[in-house]
Amino acid sequence: MYELPPDQLRGAGLAGLTFTRVRLTEPLRPGDGLEDLRLLVAATSHVVRLTWTLDGQPDLPVDRLCHLIPPVSGTGSAARAYAKEWSSLHRYGCFHYRQGPGFVIVKDLRPGADARRMRIEDEDASGFLRMAVTSHAGELDPATRDMLADAETFGLVLRAGDSHLVLPHRIRHFPIPAWAA
Structure with missing residues (x-):
């Protein structure tokens, strides 16, 4: 398993990491701009087995994001609840x-x-x-x-x-x- 900060994964060229396990060493904030969501879309598309933590609660309803690789946890109680719901709704390919x-x-x-x-x-x-x-x-x-x-x-x-x-x-x-x- 690779352990990478999000910025390094963004520049890694995800195509070469297909079916690889990657753990992000820093939480993602998919509610702040689009870069973290862009990373999740690319990782999902390339079937990277991504382990990551949610930092904060995104402004988007969880059903808008549940097709993307879900977080394993969150950094606060609201983020943990959002991550749990995301994980329960997630289905690859939906x-x-x-x-x-x-x-x-x-x-x-x-x-x-x-x-x-x-x-x-x-x-x-x-x-x-x-x-x-x-x-x-x-x-x-x-x-x-x-x-x-x-x-x-x-x-x-x-x-x-x-x-x-x-x-x-x-x-x-x-x-x-x-x-x-």
């Missing part, structure tokens, strides 16, 4: 996207809402994928920047100022659990 030639399929099976499946095609699929690999609206072409508001309305994107984060993780490893397919 909010993910798959990429195909000219299309993206997004599945949202998180608890607390109706199951949704979206097929995004052609230029919109290309725009969605550009949003998924960038973190600032300024890095996007004008047409894709216009898509950000729609993606946020559909719950696919979180925004904080000029930063954005595509919430569903990309499924990179199969098989997908039967209930998520």
Whole structure:
């Protein structure tokens, strides 16, 4: 098992850590900006077996985040309660996207809402994928920047100022659990 501070894991290139156990030596604050959430989306996508502690309670309802690797604990009573609920709701693959030639399929099976499946095609699929690999609206072409508001309305994107984060993780490893397919 690797023991790393969060900043070192962000720069490690998660693709090379697939199926590796990593314990973060410092707590994450996924409610402060998007960087800690970005780390969790990437780790979930690359199936990194991440052990981490929640610092503080995020502003987002736990059912918006329960598709990401849950914390093992929290630094205070509110954070511990949030972490416990996150862990109880977590199911790998319950909010993910798959990429195909000219299309993206997004599945949202998180608890607390109706199951949704979206097929995004052609230029919109290309725009969605550009949003998924960038973190600032300024890095996007004008047409894709216009898509950000729609993606946020559909719950696919979180925004904080000029930063954005595509919430569903990309499924990179199969098989997908039967209930998520």
